[in-house]
Amino acid sequence: MKEAKKMKRLVKSIWIFNWFNSCGFTEILPVIGSRWDMERFGIIPVASPRHADCLIIGGYQTEKSIKRAQRIYRQMPKPAIVIGLGSCSMSGGMYWDSYNTIKRLSDYIPVDLYIPGCPPRPEAIFRGIMKITEMVKK
Amino acid sequence: MMFKVLLVVVISLFAIVMGLLYKGIDRIFTARMQSRVGPPVIQPFRDVRKLLVKESIVPENAVKWLFNLMPVLALISVIMILPYVPMGMAPLLETHGDLILVLYLLIFPSLALMIGGFASSSPYAAVGGQREMVKMMGYEFPLVMAAISVAWLLRSSGISNVFSLAVISGNPVWALAGPIGCAGLIMIFLSMLSVIPGELGRAPFDVSEADSEIAGGILLEYSGRNLALFYLADAVKTIAVASVVIALFLPYGISGFFGLSGMAALAADFIFYLAKLLCIVFIGLSFIGVVSGRLRISQVVPVYWKYPVMVSLTGLLLIAVDTVL
Numbered sequence: 152m153k154e155a156k157k158m159k160r161l162v163k164s165i166w167i168f169n170w171f172n173s174c175g176f177t178e179i180l181p182v183i184g185s186r187w188d189m190e191r192f193g194i195i196p197v198a199s200p201r202h203a204d205c206l207i208i209g210g211y212q213t214e215k216s217i218k219r220a221q222r223i224y225r226q227m228p229k230p231a232i233v234i235g236l237g238s239c240s241m242s243g244g245m246y247w248d249s250y251n252t253i254k255r256l257s258d259y260i261p262v263d264l265y266i267p268g269c270p271p272r273p274e275a276i277f278r279g280i281m282k283i284t285e286m287v288k289k
Numbered sequence: 290m291m292f293k294v295l296l297v298v299v300i301s302l303f304a305i306v307m308g309l310l311y312k313g314i315d316r317i318f319t320a321r322m323q324s325r326v327g328p329p330v331i332q333p334f335r336d337v338r339k340l341l342v343k344e345s346i347v348p349e350n351a352v353k354w355l356f357n358l359m360p361v362l363a364l365i366s367v368i369m370i371l372p373y374v375p376m377g378m379a380p381l382l383e384t385h386g387d388l389i390l391v392l393y394l395l396i397f398p399s400l401a402l403m404i405g406g407f408a409s410s411s412p413y414a415a416v417g418g419q420r421e422m423v424k425m426m427g428y429e430f431p432l433v434m435a436a437i438s439v440a441w442l443l444r445s446s447g448i449s450n451v452f453s454l455a456v457i458s459g460n461p462v463w464a465l466a467g468p469i470g471c472a473g474l475i476m477i478f479l480s481m482l483s484v485i486p487g488e489l490g491r492a493p494f495d496v497s498e499a500d501s502e503i504a505g506g507i508l509l510e511y512s513g514r515n516l517a518l519f520y521l522a523d524a525v526k527t528i529a530v531a532s533v534v535i536a537l538f539l540p541y542g543i544s545g546f547f548g549l550s551g552m553a554a555l556a557a558d559f560i561f562y563l564a565k566l567l568c569i570v571f572i573g574l575s576f577i578g579v580v581s582g583r584l585r586i587s588q589v590v591p592v593y594w595k596y597p598v599m600v601s602l603t604g605l606l607l608i609a610v611d612t613v614l
Contacts, residue, residue: 157342163335188325190316193332199505201346201512204339228344228512 157230158287161204164193165280168203168227170220173210173239178270187273192280200226208260209270211239211246212253217260224260232283235265236276244269296381301368301525307563308524309333311570315527318575333524337517345513350410359405360511360518366397367525374532375458375540376562378555387452388436391533395432395488398522399425402497405519406507417506420586421490421497427593428487428494431480434601438477438608439537442466445612458540466611473607478538480597480604485573487593488530489523493581496589531569539565 169176182189183196197203200223208220224233235256238244243254256262266279313330320327347353372381373391403421406414436452439462443451446465450456466474487494498506508519542554543561584592 160335160339160342164332164339185323185325188320188327190320190328191326193328193335197505199509201510202505202508202516204343226346228346230343 154230155287161230161232162284162287165205165232166195166197166203167205167207168197168200168223169207169209170223171207171209171236172212172216173237174270176209179207179209179236179273179276182273182276187277189277192277194280201228203227203231205232205234207234207236208240208256208262209236211244211249212256212259214251214253217253221260232264233260233262234279235262237271238267238269241265241267293381297372300371300376300381304368304371304525304528305521307566308521308526308528309337311527311566312524314567315570315575318571319579322575322579333520337520340517340520341514343513345515346510348410348510351510352408352410355404355408356510357515359401359408360515360522363398363401363405363522364518364525366394366401367522367529370394370529371525371532373454374529375454375536376532376559378558380454388440388454388457388533389452391454392433392436395526395530395533396425396429398526399488401522402507402519405511406509409510411510413503413505414507414509416503417497417509420503421507423586424487424490424494424496424589427590428484428597431593431597431601432484432488434598434605435477435481435484435537438473438601438605441605442470442474442608442612454536458536461540462538466608467614469614470608470611473604473611474538476600476604476607480601481534481538482569482573483577483593483597485530485534485569486577487589489527489574491574492578493584494589495583496586527570527574528566531566531573534569534573535562535565 169179171179181187189195200206204227206220206224206227212220224231235241239246239252240256240262243249243252246252247254253259256265264279264283266275268275271279310330310333312333313328316332317327317330347356370391373386373394374380399421403418406418406421439457440451442462442465443457443460446460448456448460462474463471486492490498496506498508503509508516511519541561542558547557
């Protein structure tokens with residue numbers, strides 16, 4: 152089956168796996184919870200990378216933690232999406248001059264989408280998911 | 290004969306669809322009780338459709354044939370239960386199997402999960418498998434007690450072939466027992482309700498798949514097609530377990546009430562059966578799941594052996610008193 156068709160089925164039920172080492176996770180919790188409720192779009196968090204369709208990498212990554220992130224990405228069954236959450240994943244954010252942070256995530260992992268913000272609003276996360284759905288439709 | 294074979298195929302396809310539908314309804318119930326909107330009803334169908342196109346990874350150190358065989362076996366064994374239990378009508382294979390066979394077949398999906406977990410070579414899955422085994426020790430006892438007490442009551446009323454599910458659902462137990470016996474039956478019914486979440490691996494007895502402690506437990510290494518098969522097996526098992534509870538305790542039809550006959554009676558009974566199924570799913574899965582957190586593994590067996598077992602033993606004692614009087 153073609154990749155595009157697979158992706159069409161995938162965006163209808165996205166199971167996400169979180170890889171966070173900064174403030175990102177506490178900011179994504181409301182999205183799971185009852186106020187923003189991402190389950191209404193079929194998105195649920197799972198505990199194992201083997202079940203996941205979408206890897207959300209939140210915040211800055213260090214030289215050490217990026218190895219684990221890459222390992223998680225390799226463990227995920229394809230097709231899979233990678234989302235970089237927060238401005239730290241794009242540019243290093245407020246740690247831009249630190250000696251051991253990763254400045255650009257896409258140098259290490261094939262990132263499909265960045266969601267900017269420090270940290271991003273829940274609405275921004277939904278908009279990101281919407282962008283992916285639009286991308287797949289095209 | 291051919292007709293029956295065809296019916297079995299129809300019933301298994303129907304059970305898969307209904308199982309997924311009830312899973313969706315259960316998710317909506319759960320969401321509404323947590324003041325969320327919840328996914329659309331067809332979300333489980335979307336999940337399965339997606340899982341079927343995903344890559345199916347087999348870990349390097351896994352026992353490959355066991356790892357790939359167990360999901361298929363789990364689904365087949367739950368589907369095998371369905372022709373033996375009454376689903377709004379007499380069971381299709383009523384002369385070929387009885388309640389004891391169904392109780393044995395209900396063990397099999399858990400066993401398949403366990404073997405699959407052990408075969409996947411992951412330590413987390415091995416822990417999950419051991420937890421599943423411990424949990425089974427807890428819930429099997431009240432389950433068997435319910436079966437025994439119903440059969441005993443039928444036997445003492447002078448009915449033969451008491452373990453046949455057609456006989457059990459043909460003679461509602463509530464009419465056979467006196468007031469003391471009815472009190473006992475209510476206690477056994479309650480302990481049976483507490484078995485449902487354990488049997489299906491849901492909160493508060495979801496220790497074997499505990500997401501936050503052992504990262505998915507038994508299902509940890511499963512992905513793609515194999516995970517989809519386990520997902521389907523879980524959905525069908527919901528229908529099977531709830532059907533057994535309905536056959537034991539709520540085997541009433543609605544057609545006699547309205548004076549229907551023929552196909553109309555069959556249809557009315559079937560719709561009524563679906564409504565009963567919804568009640569059981571709501572009370573046994575959604576409600577208990579929402580109001581309770583996950584028990585620790587060291588609490589599961591003590592909780593089962595303290596309350597449901599004691600309650601069902603007392604119930605059995607009351608029924609014994611009732612049959613003597």
